[in-house]
Amino acid sequence: MASASQDLVIARPEGLYCPAGDFYIDPWRPVERAVITHAHSDHARTGHAHYLAHTDSAGTLRQRLGASIHLQTLAYGESIEHNGVRLSLHPAGHVLGSAQVRLEHGGRVWVASGDYKTEPDGTCPGFEPVRCDTFITESTFGLPIYRWPTQAVLFDEINAWWRSNADEGRASVLLCYAFGKAQRILHGVDPSIGPIVVHGAVEPLNAVYRAAGVDLPPTFRVTDAAMDKAALKRALVLAPPSAQGTPWMKRFGSDAVDAFASGWMQVRGTRRRRGVDRGFVMSDHADWPGLMAAIQGTGAEHIRVTHGSVPVLVRWLNENGLDAQAFDTEYGDDDVADQAVPETPEPKPEQPEGEAA
């Protein structure tokens, strides 16, 4: 039994801390050294003296936190040593640049996963299980009811919805998270159905993805000359949830059809509460089977559970023979469907959301 003093990661008021290496992982208070799993704003906060993240997170981190942050980047699998702790980053399949953090010290291996998703989606390298003694897992959708449709099924549904709206001459407005989910939708839909219009909060993130070599179809701004009335009637419109009910939406006509893409859409009543015509069950987090497969894939006997359905997952794992404990964190919910709609009319383009909203 490892004593607390030997733990490679502990929970501190500032964030998850590695005592041996003297650095934090995704801290929520300003610290000297922060390892960042991904650029969603609840994991990548402002004010740290030094940042370490995956190479593909550099664009979003600098866009959000400022070009002058002190940032060191690593490729997946590349390792460095800091105060005797060997550190490397491994694909988490969540958003562009998302990484699990592997720590090795004194013969022990811990992996902090940040946010992750187990089904590959083509916009970032797929989740790779990393063998470890202790695995720190999120639990955003840590209840057995959460089971996502496969990518193929999901995009068949979205394409069919868009096509039938376009055939009726109505714009299809799909509300989704601007960083990660919007690019996943762009990558997965059939662009031959019609033009794709994106909100001002989405396009800067598209640029970062394209610069990283991710294949996205052409996108238009609503102000582009090509987007006349006829074009908008066949358009797929991607906008963040905060754009719902704003004047910007009026351009697509009163007969536009709207939908929301989120894992929370699996819960009865969520679509109605959001006030949209259609819900697509789509998340950048692991569903229940995904969490189980990920945890099993690490071979870890010790599990630390962060943000989400913490008590449920801890109890389930303990009942199944693993040593599971909770880690208190201040991470948000980047699937947002159950959050109140913020009143700001147009979010700042440089904010690839976390959960401030």
Ligand SMILES: [Zn+2]
């Ligand atoms: Zn995230």
Ligand SMILES: [Zn+2]
């Ligand atoms: Zn998170």
